Amino acid sequence: MEVDKYVLHGPVSLCPLENTSAGKQIYNALRRHCHLPEAMIDAHTGQKLSYKELFETSCRLAQCLQRCGYKRNDVISVCSENNLHFFSPILAALCIGVVSAPLNDNYTQGELHNALNISKPGIIFCSEKVLPRMLEVKKQFSCIRRIILLDAEEDVGENESLSNFILRNSDESFRNFKPLDFDPDDQVAAIMCSSGTTGLPKGVMITHKNLAVRFTHVRDPRTGTQTIPGTTVLSFMPFFHGFGFCTNLGYFLVGNRIVMLKRFQPELFLRSIQDYEVRSVLAVPPIILFLAKSPIVDKYDLTSLKEIGVGAAPLGKEVGEAVAKRLNLEGIRQGYGLTEATLAVTFTPNNEFRPGSSGTVVPLMSAKVINIDNGESLGPNVVGELCFKGGLVMRGYAGNIKATKEAIDEDGWLHTGDLGYYDKEGHFYIVDRLKELIKYKGFQVPPAELEGLLLKHPCIKDAAVIGIPDELAGELPAAFVVKQPGKKLSEKEVFDYIANQVSSPKHLRGGVRFIDEIPKSATGKIVRKALRELAIKMNSKL
Numbered sequence: 001m002e003v004d005k006y007v008l009h010g011p012v013s014l015c016p017l018e019n020t021s022a023g024k025q026i027y028n029a030l031r032r033h034c035h036l037p038e039a040m041i042d043a044h045t046g047q048k049l050s051y052k053e054l055f056e057t058s059c060r061l062a063q064c065l066q067r068c069g070y071k072r073n074d075v076i077s078v079c080s081e082n083n084l085h086f087f088s089p090i091l092a093a094l095c096i097g098v099v100s101a102p103l104n105d106n107y108t109q110g111e112l113h114n115a116l117n118i119s120k121p122g123i124i125f126c127s128e129k130v131l132p133r134m135l136e137v138k139k140q141f142s143c144i145r146r147i148i149l150l151d152a153e154e155d156v157g158e159n160e161s162l163s164n165f166i167l168r169n170s171d172e173s174f175r176n177f178k179p180l181d182f183d184p185d186d187q188v189a190a191i192m193c194s195s196g197t198t199g200l201p202k203g204v205m206i207t208h209k210n211l212a213v214r215f216t217h218v219r220d221p222r223t224g225t226q227t228i229p230g231t232t233v234l235s236f237m238p239f240f241h242g243f244g245f246c247t248n249l250g251y252f253l254v255g256n257r258i259v260m261l262k263r264f265q266p267e268l269f270l271r272s273i274q275d276y277e278v279r280s281v282l283a284v285p286p287i288i289l290f291l292a293k294s295p296i297v298d299k300y301d302l303t304s305l306k307e308i309g310v311g312a313a314p315l316g317k318e319v320g321e322a323v324a325k326r327l328n329l330e331g332i333r334q335g336y337g338l339t340e341a342t343l344a345v346t347f348t349p350n351n352e353f354r355p356g357s358s359g360t361v362v363p364l365m366s367a368k369v370i371n372i373d374n375g376e377s378l379g380p381n382v383v384g385e386l387c388f389k390g391g392l393v394m395r396g397y398a399g400n401i402k403a404t405k406e407a408i409d410e411d412g413w414l415h416t417g418d419l420g421y422y423d424k425e426g427h428f429y430i431v432d433r434l435k436e437l438i439k440y441k442g443f444q445v446p447p448a449e450l451e452g453l454l455l456k457h458p459c460i461k462d463a464a465v466i467g468i469p470d471e472l473a474g475e476l477p478a479a480f481v482v483k484q485p486g487k488k489l490s491e492k493e494v495f496d497y498i499a500n501q502v503s504s505p506k507h508l509r510g511g512v513r514f515i516d517e518i519p520k521s522a523t524g525k526i527v528r529k530a531l532r533e534l535a536i537k538m539n540s541k542l
């Protein structure tokens with residue numbers, strides 16, 4: 001173990017790290033939970049999926065994929081709003097070493113094109129809502145051999161419904177299906193979209209080993225009550241994002257009763273907690289702000305709620321304290337995570353609530369805070385870049401060795417691009433972001449992606465995008481634009497130009513500002529700090 005006195009190590013894991021694939025672990029867990037009547041409940045319709053149904057559907061799908069010639073390292077994609085069967089193909093893929101590439105169901109065709117270029121799936125499981133876009137994009141990808149509808153009762157054109165795909169490609173011999181054996185450290189389980197510290201979205205390769213480490217956390221009683229089979233949890237984070245993806249896999253492993261929302265709807269969110277007597281929920285800061293401020297919260301009986309976890313973006317200390325007081329909780333469990341490290345790498349351990357802190361290092365991980373000028377490890381209460389090492393760190397970015405080496409150094413330390421510090425008791429506090437990444441309501445907005453689109457506009461000579469602080473959303477994407485000489489262009493035209501090409505979180509809600517020149521360093525990098533200061537000055541004149 002690292003001897004540097006300023007390296008912090010997570011506590012000894014209370015659950016043994018199983019050296020088997022995540023697929024085998026999930027298979028064995030689902031089989032164990034077959035007596036539990038409810039795995040997932042759709043809060044919109046009341047429709048239920050039992051653990052027996054989830055287990056059998058996943059085994060049947062594994063048999064289907066094998067019969068369709070899918071082997072280890074082949075890729076499937078799932079592109080759908082949260083759905084009862086979102087995870088069935090993913091659980092099947094985990095069992096046979098096929099890689100899952102979940103995609104944002106709100107992606108435009110252009111965004112889907114970029115993402116599919118990374119993962120190149122053979123089958124896409126999508127919802128009827130996504131199908132039209134997927135059919136258009138499919139024309140440019142010869143690798144895509146099938147599109148299967150997760151939420152259709154019957155086939156749609158030549159695209160099979162999930163039930164018909166299973167009917168036509170599996171039989172009762174699925175009961176003999178057994179997950180394959182392979183080295184968990186060697187096998188990629190999922191490719192998740194993330195832009196990392198800079199540039200365009202990349203494909204984060206999460207291995208079976210990464211998931212196995214996460215699975216030790218979900219069974220660790222120090223991480224909360226979600227560790228108890230049958231505990232009812234509310235799940236509404238997008239399943240395609242690392243936060244929702246990995247937490248739900250953990251819920252299945254434990255045998256939780258998952259009440260699912262397709263997206264956050266205030267009344268349904270509160271009514272679901274009340275009616276299903278939800279005990280635990282994971283959320284992003286905007287939802288915590290809602291719980292702190294909305295008058296409708298008092299209309300519902302939320303006394304079943306004993307645990308709220310939050311992460312993916314900064315949470316104001318006062319907001320967390322206000323919600324804990326309003327809901328009669330000891331505190332809000334904060335976690336800090338990134339897609340490149342599977343899920344949370346720091347987390348509020350049992351009953352060690354520190355307002356404003358994102359918790360302590362999780363088991364099987366190590367952390368250090370480094371001086372960004374000389375790379376030296378820093379002691380407590382000194383701000384520097386957060387770095388993490390251990391079993392949660394991704395394999396790398398798919399097909400991008402250069403970006404991988406920029407993120408993970410030769411000693412295996414993941415450089416997060418986040419600034420923070422830890423106190424004398426090892427509680428971490430996130431202070432700011434070194435990296436370009438903008439977080440709008442917990443969603444990633446890569447400036448480079450929007451800058452690339454802006455530079456394609458005939459009236460735009462140069463452009464830069466930054467995040468403007470916002471109490472509700474965290475940050476709002478804002479553009480600085482240099483017009484081509486003699487060209488006319490309005491702020492609304494720029495806003496609409498971007499909005500027509502990208503999904504909602506990337507819209508320029510922070511505004512569009514025209515300037516004569518984008519500030520750049522000697523190496524041609526955009527000086528975003530100068531733009532943040534300019535935005536403050538310009539706003540102060542509004």
Ligand SMILES: Nc1ncnc2c1ncn2[C@@H]1O[C@H](COS(=O)(=O)NC(=O)c2csc(-c3nc4ccc(O)cc4s3)n2)[C@@H](O)[C@H]1O
Binds near residue numbers: 314342
């Ligand atoms: N707690 C936090 N405070 C401040 N910023 C936070 C943060 N967590 C992520 N971030 C920011 O999001 C960036 C990463 O964005 S990302 O790639 O989209 N990934 C994520 O945001 C991400 C992936 S998993 C995950 C979490 N899992 C959890 C499980 C339990 C729990 O209680 C809390 C959490 S947070 N977050 C980080 O680099 C950082 O800039």
